[in-house]
Amino acid sequence: MNIQTGLLADGRRLHLNHGPIDAVIEAWGDAREVRLAYEQATIAFRDVLPALVRELAVLRWPLGDTAPDLRGPVARRMLAAAWPFRNSFITPMAAVAGAVADHLLAAMLIGRRLSRAYVNDGGDIAFHLSAGERLTCGVVGNVLAPTVDGKIELVSEMPVRGIATSGAATKGTGGRSFSLGIADAVTVLAHDGAAADAAATVIGNAVDLPGHASVVRCPASDMDPDSDLGERQVTLAVGTLALPEIEAALAAGFAEAERLRQSGLIYGAVLTLQGRFVVCGDRSKLMQAA
Amino acid sequence: MGDPQHDPVASTDTPDEAALVAAKAKDEGIVVCDACPVLCRIRPEKTGACDRYGNIGGKLARLDPFVVAQRTIDQNGRMVPFVGADWNGELVSGAGTFVTGIGAGTTYPDYKPAPFIVSSAVDGVDMVTVVTEGIFSYCGVKVKIDTDRYVGPEQAPVRVKGEQVGHVTTAEYGSQMLALGGVRHLTGGSKKEGVVACDTMLTLCNKGAVEMQVEGGAALTVQAGKPPIINGAGEERMRVGCGSATIGIFARQWQGHADEVIVVDDHITGVLTEHQAGRFLDLRPAGIRVRGRKSTPGRYFQVANPGTGWGGTDISDPLSIIEKIDPKTAWPGLRLLMVSTTGEHAAWFVLDGALKPEPAEMPEAIEAVVARIGENCEPALSTVIFMAGAGGSLRAGVTENPVKLTRSVRSALTRVTSGGAPVYVWPGGGITYMVDVSTMPDNSFGYVPTPAIVGPIEFTMKRATYAALGGHVDCIRPLDSLRAVERVKTISWPPANPWPLDPPIGNAP
Numbered sequence: 001m002n003i004q005t006g007l008l009a010d011g012r013r014l015h016l017n018h019g020p021i022d023a024v025i026e027a028w029g030d031a032r033e034v035r036l037a038y039e040q041a042t043i044a045f046r047d048v049l050p051a052l053v054r055e056l057a058v059l060r061w062p063l064g065d066t067a068p069d070l071r072g073p074v075a076r077r078m079l080a081a082a083w084p085f086r087n088s089f090i091t092p093m094a095a096v097a098g099a100v101a102d103h104l105l106a107a108m109l110i111g112r113r114l115s116r117a118y119v120n121d122g123g124d125i126a127f128h129l130s131a132g133e134r135l136t137c138g139v140v141g142n143v144l145a146p147t148v149d150g151k152i153e154l155v156s157e158m159p160v161r162g163i164a165t166s167g168a169a170t171k172g173t174g175g176r177s178f179s180l181g182i183a184d185a186v187t188v189l190a191h192d193g194a195a196a197d198a199a200a201t202v203i204g205n206a207v208d209l210p211g212h213a214s215v216v217r218c219p220a221s222d223m224d225p226d227s228d229l230g231e232r233q234v235t236l237a238v239g240t241l242a243l244p245e246i247e248a249a250l251a252a253g254f255a256e257a258e259r260l261r262q263s264g265l266i267y268g269a270v271l272t273l274q275g276r277f278v279v280c281g282d283r284s285k286l287m288q289a290a
Numbered sequence: 291m292g293d294p295q296h297d298p299v300a301s302t303d304t305p306d307e308a309a310l311v312a313a314k315a316k317d318e319g320i321v322v323c324d325a326c327p328v329l330c331r332i333r334p335e336k337t338g339a340c341d342r343y344g345n346i347g348g349k350l351a352r353l354d355p356f357v358v359a360q361r362t363i364d365q366n367g368r369m370v371p372f373v374g375a376d377w378n379g380e381l382v383s384g385a386g387t388f389v390t391g392i393g394a395g396t397t398y399p400d401y402k403p404a405p406f407i408v409s410s411a412v413d414g415v416d417m418v419t420v421v422t423e424g425i426f427s428y429c430g431v432k433v434k435i436d437t438d439r440y441v442g443p444e445q446a447p448v449r450v451k452g453e454q455v456g457h458v459t460t461a462e463y464g465s466q467m468l469a470l471g472g473v474r475h476l477t478g479g480s481k482k483e484g485v486v487a488c489d490t491m492l493t494l495c496n497k498g499a500v501e502m503q504v505e506g507g508a509a510l511t512v513q514a515g516k517p518p519i520i521n522g523a524g525e526e527r528m529r530v531g532c533g534s535a536t537i538g539i540f541a542r543q544w545q546g547h548a549d550e551v552i553v554v555d556d557h558i559t560g561v562l563t564e565h566q567a568g569r570f571l572d573l574r575p576a577g578i579r580v581r582g583r584k585s586t587p588g589r590y591f592q593v594a595n596p597g598t599g600w601g602g603t604d605i606s607d608p609l610s611i612i613e614k615i616d617p618k619t620a621w622p623g624l625r626l627l628m629v630s631t632t633g634e635h636a637a638w639f640v641l642d643g644a645l646k647p648e649p650a651e652m653p654e655a656i657e658a659v660v661a662r663i664g665e666n667c668e669p670a671l672s673t674v675i676f677m678a679g680a681g682g683s684l685r686a687g688v689t690e691n692p693v694k695l696t697r698s699v700r701s702a703l704t705r706v707t708s709g710g711a712p713v714y715v716w717p718g719g720g721i722t723y724m725v726d727v728s729t730m731p732d733n734s735f736g737y738v739p740t741p742a743i744v745g746p747i748e749f750t751m752k753r754a755t756y757a758a759l760g761g762h763v764d765c766i767r768p769l770d771s772l773r774a775v776e777r778v779k780t781i782s783w784p785p786a787n788p789w790p791l792d793p794p795i796g797n798a799p
Contacts, residue, residue: 019326020339053327224339225320225331 003049005042014038018049021100027108027117037108037117044107048074048100059092060228074103081194084265085202091228097124098164098197105193119193124164124200126193129156137163152189152270160267162193166204167272178220178227178234182249183207184274188257189267189281199257199266207253207271214239241274250278321345427742429678430456430472431491432724434465435510435518436528436670438557438602438631441466442507449503453486454479458504464528468502468512470494476741488741494674495727495735495743514674515728523598527667529631533560533601534589536631539666540659541567544627547655550576551627554593554611554635556602564588577619578626580611601630608637615645627656633663673726676708676735678745680721688749694759695749696721704751704759709734711787723747729787 268281
């Protein structure tokens with residue numbers, strides 16, 4: 001498959017596809033600036049997947065005490081984002097989508113004057129806001145039945161330039177990765193896309209009911225022989241849960257999110273499971289009902 | 291990768307041979323995808339990292355292929371490949387290829403290529419086919435289940451995985467009918483209801499089996515073109531008619547060979563000599579009274595309980611439905627046939643001196659009529675009709691003035707097909723059509739998470755007609771150009787379907 005690049009039907013958004021990477025990009029500003037920014041993103045995109053593949057084996061290894069020597073710019077972003085979580089199981093792959101988004105955003109901003117821009121890599125988003133600008137994000141509680149359940153108003157003063165969602169929509173049901181947890185969705189705001197992506201993965205894994213009979217799991221390698229999660233049990237399906245169980249699972253995820261927020265790794269998070277949700281962080285700044 | 295010498299993959303899109311060998315699967319059934327440098331190893335029936343390629347039956351397959359249906363070119367059904375080395379440009383630019391809407395759009399969020407507008411010259415007339423995939427929120431599935439078994443009361447909710455996805459609707463001859471899906475279940479209820487309703491329609495339309503439960507009724511397993519399974523029992527044959535109708539159909543053929551015929555049926559059991567048909571033939575009353583409630587002469591309701599025995603009742607001994615034999619009317623030696631509405635069960639009796647029915651060997655002439663009952667019972671099937679309306683935006687993809695497309699379809703200048711299959715366009719406003727999913731290529735349907743069903747739809751007309759209705763003439767591309775579309779998949783044309791490019795398609799616009 002060749003790299004595919006082009007504007008979407010609306011003539012405004014740029015779509016970049018190579019293998020498993022699909023990025024949708026939109027920028028606001030002077031028409032010439034936007035065009036040049038799109039060109040820069042397109043050029044930067046050419047080497048993204050080949051460079052990742054060169055170091056893929058290392059990127060799939062669990063992190064330990066010694067940082068691997070990675071060369072690619074996206075790989076280094078992935079490592080930086082996953083590094084704070086190395087005390088429990090994590091691989092740099094946990095941040096791949098957010099890191100790709102950050103890399104493309106950085107490339108398109110070099111020398112350009114844009115009021116706003118975003119790079120959406122399959123739901124993991126990096127964005128740019130110049131002073132006084134804002135961006136409204138819809139939060140979807142269930143990717144399988146998407147409606148905008150709430151809105152997050154991102155303003156330039158916030159220390160947030162990345163937003164990522166991890167959730168139950170695993171391979172075959174709308175998503176492209178696996179989760180160890182059972183959350184319908186965990187949306188995280190952080191200083192960049194890779195940091196948000198890694199944290200969403202970690203918090204998503206923490207929303208869990210270990211050993212619960214209604215949760216169907218299987219080893220990740222049964223689904224994908226090369227999964228970075230190896231033999232770990234990944235969630236395939238979650239049956240209907242009782243309200244106390246939903247609350248217990250969300251509480252476990254919330255505790256992890258709160259720990260990350262207090263160590264400055266994230267700005268906030270919204271966790272949803274079977275119609276219930278909890279907000280970590282300043283709720284008034286984060287969520288507005290849709 | 292610490293050691294660059296061991297990099298398994300070069301940096302280009304074309305993996306070198308060593309890399310492919312390195313990635314070759316040792317595990318059983320794994321397919322290595324070489325569509326991009328990631329070289330996913332894909333387990334059977336799973337997809338690669340991109341979800342666009344999968345391991346289908348041990349082969350790498352593009353999962354949303356764009357389907358081009360080709361008419362077979364000779365009696366042996368040999369196909370000329372549309373894509374590939376053996377491709378013969380002349381045949382393709384002729385009338386032998388029809389581009390379906392399957393895979394023309396995509397279910398992937400945020401990315402929807404423009405529909406294909408393709409031209410091909412047919413009999414010297416430049417034909418235009420506008421190909422698209424419609425995203426249908428207003429759509430439903432009508433299911434016809436050939437059975438006389440009790441499925442549930444009319445209007446009863448039909449549930450899948452506990453969610454209501456439709457209801458039992460008006461019964462038709464020999465069949466129970468379900469109306470499933472529809473906009474109210476898709477988007478009017480809870481999210482889960484919408485997802486399950488969408489999944490139910492998608493599975494049925496792609497010819498898959500769905501288990502469902504009728505409230506206050508039966509558990510059903512329904513699959514297009516397959517016998518229905520009702521409360522665990524597979525239905526085999528559709529009865530030729532109710533017991534009364536069976537009497538009417540075969541009365542003349544029994545005359546002279548039997549003195550009485552009782553057709554056992556859960557709905558209406560028929561008794562030949564009492565029945566209008568027997569009276570018409572001046573048959574002598576036999577004096578055998580069956581159980582149940584008499585409806586009109588020779589027609590009885592509720593001779594037994596519903597079940598899986600004779601004629602959809604719970605009986606295994608046909609004599610158990612006989613209430614009494616009137617000694618004033620019956621006579622020794624009276625020949626009695628008892629048979630079910632499908633001919634699956636039949637027994638022959640002769641009354642002895644005490645007017646007690648004794649089993650006897652069935653005469654050939656009677657056997658022949660019993661066999662004929664069976665012959666006239668068609669196989670019981672579930673059939674699935676997809677029904678949807680082409681809305682304003684879909685029509686706008688075809689022309690700048692959507693209502694002109696509707697009018698063109700109405701005046702038969704434009705032919706509508708779905709995956710190349712013929713459709714029935716409902717009268718009245720809009721383009722609301724019905725299509726038998728069994729006439730469509732496999733896996734023609736997809737979904738978007740709205741939720742809504744994605745189905746193929748093609749509009750075929752003369753080029754001049756297309757221009758006259760304000761079509762996107764500048765977007766017309768020659769058929770040959772589709773050869774460059776990477777994901778084209780060629781399928782054989784189902785011979786039962788009419789060829790959409792054949793005349794007549796109206797005259798002047």
